[in-house]
Amino acid sequence: MTASPAYRQEKHDGYGCVYDIFARARALYPRRPALVIAGRVWDYGELGNLVCAAASRMEKIVPTTGGRVAIIGENSLSYIAAFWAAQQLGFTTVEISRDESLKTQLGVLRTTQSQFVVTDREDLKQALNGNIPTESFEEFLSGYGMPGGGAVEVPSPVNGNGFNRIPQDGSVEASIVYTSGTTASPKGIVLSHGNLCFIARAVAGYLELTEEDRCALALPLCHTYGKSVMLSAFAAGAAVVALEGFGNLRKSLPLMASERCTVLCAVPYHLNTLVKSGGLSKYDFSSLRAVTSSADRLPLSVIDSLEEALPGVRIFSMYGLTESATRACYLPPEFLRVKKGSCGRPLPGVEIRIAAEGGGDAPAGVPGEVLLRGPNIMKGYFGDPCLTAETVVNGWLKTGDIGYLDGDGFLYIDGRKKDIIKCAGERVSPAEIEEALMEHPCVEEAAVVGQRDSLMGEIIHAYVTAHSPLLKISDLREHCAARLSPLKVPYLYTIVESFPRTGTGKIQKNLLRG
Numbered sequence: 001m002t003a004s005p006a007y008r009q010e011k012h013d014g015y016g017c018v019y020d021i022f023a024r025a026r027a028l029y030p031r032r033p034a035l036v037i038a039g040r041v042w043d044y045g046e047l048g049n050l051v052c053a054a055a056s057r058m059e060k061i062v063p064t065t066g067g068r069v070a071i072i073g074e075n076s077l078s079y080i081a082a083f084w085a086a087q088q089l090g091f092t093t094v095e096i097s098r099d100e101s102l103k104t105q106l107g108v109l110r111t112t113q114s115q116f117v118v119t120d121r122e123d124l125k126q127a128l129n130g131n132i133p134t135e136s137f138e139e140f141l142s143g144y145g146m147p148g149g150g151a152v153e154v155p156s157p158v159n160g161n162g163f164n165r166i167p168q169d170g171s172v173e174a175s176i177v178y179t180s181g182t183t184a185s186p187k188g189i190v191l192s193h194g195n196l197c198f199i200a201r202a203v204a205g206y207l208e209l210t211e212e213d214r215c216a217l218a219l220p221l222c223h224t225y226g227k228s229v230m231l232s233a234f235a236a237g238a239a240v241v242a243l244e245g246f247g248n249l250r251k252s253l254p255l256m257a258s259e260r261c262t263v264l265c266a267v268p269y270h271l272n273t274l275v276k277s278g279g280l281s282k283y284d285f286s287s288l289r290a291v292t293s294s295a296d297r298l299p300l301s302v303i304d305s306l307e308e309a310l311p312g313v314r315i316f317s318m319y320g321l322t323e324s325a326t327r328a329c330y331l332p333p334e335f336l337r338v339k340k341g342s343c344g345r346p347l348p349g350v351e352i353r354i355a356a357e358g359g360g361d362a363p364a365g366v367p368g369e370v371l372l373r374g375p376n377i378m379k380g381y382f383g384d385p386c387l388t389a390e391t392v393v394n395g396w397l398k399t400g401d402i403g404y405l406d407g408d409g410f411l412y413i414d415g416r417k418k419d420i421i422k423c424a425g426e427r428v429s430p431a432e433i434e435e436a437l438m439e440h441p442c443v444e445e446a447a448v449v450g451q452r453d454s455l456m457g458e459i460i461h462a463y464v465t466a467h468s469p470l471l472k473i474s475d476l477r478e479h480c481a482a483r484l485s486p487l488k489v490p491y492l493y494t495i496v497e498s499f500p501r502t503g504t505g506k507i508q509k510n511l512l513r514g
Contacts (some may be wrong), residue, residue: 058116093174103128110129266293271298288313317331328374357400
């Protein structure tokens with residue numbers, strides 16, 4: 001077992017809730033830039049006024065304490081304003097990828113009993129049809145000087161109490177983040193105010209963020225990695241520069257350069273693409289001082305190329321999962337070469353154990369399941385106490401990842417116990433894809449696995465047995481494209497006569513991976 005010393009009191013400590021992060025930055029840095037988005041710069045004072053106006057609008061729709069507000073859409077000013085407005089009112093935000101199917105999204109809204117929805121999906125708004133109060137991103141910010149850039153009038157709260165409904169108990173839920181797991185349906189991961197505040201402080205601390213920094217945001221805000229970029233930047237009074245989108249980082253390079261970004265947070269897929277495209281050499285990135293990478297292992301070849309393209313830039317390799325509020329470890333740049341392939345030591349205050357198969361702790365160098373404990377660990381899975389009890393045992397989160405600790409307490413990840421595919425930084429559930437394949441009338445059985453790929457991390461490979469010899473690969477591809485979000489459509493398809501099986505009849509996916 002390894003743990004870092006107790007977290008040192010830093011200038012960012014003292015948050016009682018998530019909104020305190022923003023409120024503190026607004027009070028200390030009212031004229032400092034907070035957000036660069038859609039061609040406009042918002043300072044903390046201006047953004048604070050907009051958030052208060054949005055909170056007043058939201059409070060009229062959801063007047064009860066402890067409500068849940070769902071935000072579904074691309075990164076935008078409306079998304080950010082809705083998030084902070086909900087947190088200011090003490091509401092829980094419900095967040096799920098906009099690329100999930102309409103059926104899945106409606107199920108999440110029903111299960112969480114969301115009382116208000118803000119979205120950029122017109123089909124979702126139409127499907128709700130007044131059953132849940134719903135506003136488009138444009139409607140939500142209408143009337144507040146948008147988008148022309150005029151002054152935002154700050155209305156009085158309708159309950160007359162200064163929006164004073166913010167929970168001061170760090171254990172209260174702040175956000176329910178839905179992420180695909182081993183089952184067909186995404187799992188709702190309940191993160192507390194304490195979880196998110198701890199991560200904001202920790203990341204701001206080890207990246208040494210200050211109000212002078214400008215952090216490039218390419219990751220979706222509905223994911224905890226993307227959210228941590230905003231939270232840690234605001235914890236330091238730094239600016240967030242919203243790039244065009246997760247899948248289009250190369251197109252955003254001119255903006256990143258012109259805005260003089262100092263920190264780039266990305267996944268290996270992004271960095272792989274950037275170094276292979278040569279895009280980093282086309283622009284002036286002399287302002288860039290740090291690059292962070294998480295969601296998968298960063299190949300050493302990419303590290304070499306990054307160091308060549310961006311000399312002097314510090315590279316942080318990190319490890320975590322949504323259940324640990326996105327972060328558990330980071331590798332200080334000075335250890336990048338000394339501890340090749342490691343994702344570092346735990347954050348201060350976080351503990352790591354490696355559980356041996358027979359029970360107890362595995363010795364140094366011996367792989368086992370990675371267990372985590374600390375103030376970053378989720379409250380649980382929404383609506384699933386049984387799964388929560390199976391996953392968090394005596395405070396220890398069973399990650400499902402296989403790894404080992406070296407003699408110095410550095411963590412190395414060898415693989416995954418859970419059958420999850422990490423494609424382009426996203427966690428993909430094979431079960432959901434298998435279910436879609438089984439809907440094809442000619443498919444008898446399906447098995448989906450991830451295969452290593454230098455660009456994507458893993459690519460999705462679908463194996464099927466068929467009822468009919470007439471089944472074609474093109475049929476399967478078209479079938480999946482009609483039922484799955486683009487990232488989940490398999491890249492490879494193989495039609496086999498039968499599957500290798502265990503003695504109990506289970507498909508041996510390890511043999512399919514080769």
